[in-house]
Amino acid sequence: MSYDDVEIEDMEWNEELKAYTYPCPCGDLFQITKDDLKLGEEIARCPSCSLYITVIYNMEDFLVQSDQTKKGIDPPKQQPVTFKLVHPWLEVAEQWKEDFFQVLIMEDSFQVLTELFDYL
Numbered sequence: 001m002s003y004d005d006v007e008i009e010d011m012e013w014n015e016e017l018k019a020y021t022y023p024c025p026c027g028d029l030f031q032i033t034k035d036d037l038k039l040g041e042e043i044a045r046c047p048s049c050s051l052y053i054t055v056i057y058n059m060e061d062f063l064v065q066s067d068q069t070k071k072g073i074d075p076p077k078q079q080p081v082t083f084k085l086v087h088p089w090l091e092v093a094e095q096w097k098e099d100f101f102q103v104l105i106m107e108d109s110f111q112v113l114t115e116l117f118d119y120l
C-alpha cells in the first residue's frame with residue numbers, strides 16, 4: 001500500500017537528480033523522473049527504504065512537453081540498404097549485380113528472383 005498520495009504540484013524538481021522529489025519519513029527523498037511520468041508511471045520510490053508514494057498528475061501535461069520538444073527536429077533520412085550475396089550458387093548474380101538490382105527496382109522482385117533461380 002502506498003505511503004501517501006501526492007500531487008505533482010507538491011513535489012519539487014531536483015535538477016541534480018533530474019527527478020521530481022518529495023520528502024520521505026526516513027530522511028531521504030521519494031523520486032520519479034519525467035520519463036517515468038511520460039510512460040504512465042505513478043509510483044515514486046524512496047531509494048533508502050521500502051516506502052513509496054502515488055503521484056497524482058495529468059499525463060497529458062508531460063506528453064505535450066515531449067511533443068513540443070520534438071517539433072523542429074527533422075526526421076531521419078533514409079539510408080541506402082546494401083547486402084552481400086552469400087550463397088555460392090548466386091555468384092553468377094554477383095557478376096551482373098548492377099543490372100540485377102536495377103531490374104529488381106523496376107520489376108516485381110518475386111518474379112525476377114524466380115526467373116533468376118530458374119536460370120541458375
